Amino acid sequence: MTRKPARMYRKVEGQIYTRREYMGGVPNCRISQFDTGNLHVEYPVALSLGTEEAAQVRDIALEAARISAVRVMEKAALNEYHLKVRRYPHQILREHKMAMGAGADRISDGMRGAFGKPVGHAVRAEIGSELLTVYTTEAHLDDAKEALRKASHKLPCPTRVVVSRRTS
Numbered sequence: 001m002t003r004k005p006a007r008m009y010r011k012v013e014g015q016i017y018t019r020r021e022y023m024g025g026v027p028n029c030r031i032s033q034f035d036t037g038n039l040h041v042e043y044p045v046a047l048s049l050g051t052e053e054a055a056q057v058r059d060i061a062l063e064a065a066r067i068s069a070v071r072v073m074e075k076a077a078l079n080e081y082h083l084k085v086r087r088y089p090h091q092i093l094r095e096h097k098m099a100m101g102a103g104a105d106r107i108s109d110g111m112r113g114a115f116g117k118p119v120g121h122a123v124r125a126e127i128g129s130e131l132l133t134v135y136t137t138e139a140h141l142d143d144a145k146e147a148l149r150k151a152s153h154k155l156p157c158p159t160r161v162v163v164s165r166r167t168s
Contacts, residue, residue, distance in 0.1 A: 003120075006061060006156040009093050012054050012124055018090045026118040029089055030059045036070050037082040043135035048086070048162045049148045050130050055157035056122040057131065059089040065151035069132060072150055076143035082135040083147075089121035125157065 020026050049065075051057075066085055073081045094116030099107045125131060132151060134144040145161055152159040 003060075004095065006058060009058060009120075009122060010055050010156045012056055016090075016124065017092050017094065020092065023092065023118055026092055027120060029121050031063045031066065031085060031089070033066070034085045034088075035082065036066070037073065037135075038079045039082055041080075041082070042166075043080075043082060043137055044166050045136055045138055045141055045144070046164045046166070047134045047136070047141070047144045047148055048130040048164070049132040049152060049155075049159050050128050050162050051125045051155075052127065052158040052160055054124075054126050056091060056093075057087075057089075057125055057155055057157065058093070059121040059123070061154055061156060062087075062089065062123060062131065065132060065154040068154055069134065069147040069151040072147035073134065073136075073140075073143065076146075077136060077140040080137055080140055081144065084133045084135070086130045086133055087123040087125065089123045091122040091124050092118050093120045093122055095119040130162070131155070131159070 062085060066083065069083055073083060096111075096114040096116040123131070132148065134147060136144045141163070148161045
């Protein structure tokens, strides 16, 4: 089956569904790295990508946003950044797979037993939740803003970049 569009899973509705030990056949989380860049330096500037609406963000979208931001930062800042994915996708998404096409009415049972099978993961993000954070130097502040702007295009909800500076 093909992957359904993000609009089908974007709304936060119903109870949270996270207990993997009671489910069979849950696919793996698609986020490959939660920390990238130079992890051993403390940077003076932190830029975070926060959500402006409550939404569910699939792990695939979060990974696409991470890759997009890392590509921009690697070209611009070389190794003077640390990108962190701030939220783990605990929510398990379910789908009631239905046969489509001619003759499908004789195969499927309609909505009988329509609980659904696990098909993926999502982050339940509230308003203001920080999804990605880039730590960098003052010299690469504009590059980090551009990286987070490009990453925001991969996410299904409106976002905002929040800049904070460490005072020491």
